Amino acid sequence: NQGGRTRALAYDVQNTSVLLAGSATGGIYKSTDGGNNWLKTVCPANAITCIAQDCRAGKTNIWYAGTGELSGSSGTATGAYYLGMGLLKSTDGGEHWSILSATAGLSSTAFDSDFDGVWNIVLDSTNHTQDEVYAATYGGIWKSLDGGNTWKKKRSGALPNYSYYTDVAIDKNGVVYGTLSSESTHKGIWRSVDGETWVSILPSGFPAAYGRICIGIAPS
DSSP states (O other), X not given: OOOOSEEEEEEEXXXXXXXXXXXXXXXXXXXXXXXXXXXXXXXXXXOEEEEEEOOSTTOXXXXXXXXXXXXXOTTSXXXXXXXXXSEEEESSTTSBOEEOGGGOOSOSSSOOSGGGSEEEXXXXXXXXXXXXXXXXXXXXXXXXXXXXXSOEXXXXXXXXXXXSOEEEEEOTTOOEEEEEOTTSXXXXXXXXXSSSSOEEOOXXXXXXXXXXXXXXXXXX
């Protein structure tokens, strides 16, 4: 009955007293009173790394979560992975979660899918005709236009040199930013206005070798 480190935290844009928290080893918890009390949700996975809400009008009951702690999980032996089970989706405000089948691996103990380790999820709230979702996973950045039913990798590099760490962010105008650590040919920091064509914005003089890069975007 302990969650381990809290890796993900989000509030409901419809009611900021509603909070969802994802833990590194204990699943997803929900509070409806600003965090004073919490209940564990019905969730098939334990290693939760990120949570995102669909903030569009009429869609706010839809939430996504990533699984798979690939950086020092507290629930396993030193150096061991706490593998995920793909991406999760809830259509009832985070009460019940199910695995998106397109992201599910074949094994819970062996790494067999990029979605065994998800670093981040973001949604494009400017797209009102498609359910546009981005996931930063081990090995690359993925895009879905149907709410996670199908995915295409948009940044990755060539085998066997995949980036271990990635991140993805999106601004209020739908511009997407992605980062990949220096192991791959797509390494660096990227910008895309449509999630399809990417332009490198890595600063000149940046170190040749680097690990995890995280992005934050000012609301302004």
